Amino acid sequence: MKKILLALVAVAFLATSVFAAEPKESFTIDSGTGKKPGVIFPHKKHSADFGIKCSECHHKQKAESDTPRSCFVCHQDPQVEVDGETAPVPGTKKKDVIFHKVCLTCHKKVNKEEGKKAPKGCKGCHKK
Numbered sequence: 001m002k003k004i005l006l007a008l009v010a011v012a013f014l015a016t017s018v019f020a021a022e023p024k025e026s027f028t029i030d031s032g033t034g035k036k037p038g039v040i041f042p043h044k045k046h047s048a049d050f051g052i053k054c055s056e057c058h059h060k061q062k063a064e065s066d067t068p069r070s071c072f073v074c075h076q077d078p079q080v081e082v083d084g085e086t087a088p089v090p091g092t093k094k095k096d097v098i099f100h101k102v103c104l105t106c107h108k109k110v111n112k113e114e115g116k117k118a119p120k121g122c123k124g125c126h127k128k
Helices: 002-021 043-049 095-114
Strands: 027-029 039-041 079-082 085-088
Touching: none
Parallel strands: none
Antiparallel strands: 027 039, 079 085
8 A cells, every 4th residue: 555655646746747847838028117018928939949948048947857936036026125115135137137138138149140030129029
């Protein structure tokens, strides 16, 4: 009986690990300003179709086998309350700064080196 229970736990753990590592098809990155529409980010297209390693964007990820944390865990316009007032968390950049830097740097690189046509202008990603 113990062996069967142990086998079931092992199978459940393995199945959870496999499904947890599967990237979402896409998700919306809210601009947060209301000035521009959010960006629908085709996550699975970037990871599976383009072969971009998880650790290229998920910079805190130690190994490719680790389950990456969401960007929004740290980069969600972080605020901390100090003496009754809110202030930015020191050393943590806002999501719009991070996404613009990471996405545009990569898009420019693949356009130049591989002749791709990844979007670089605002309307290429912020579609109405």
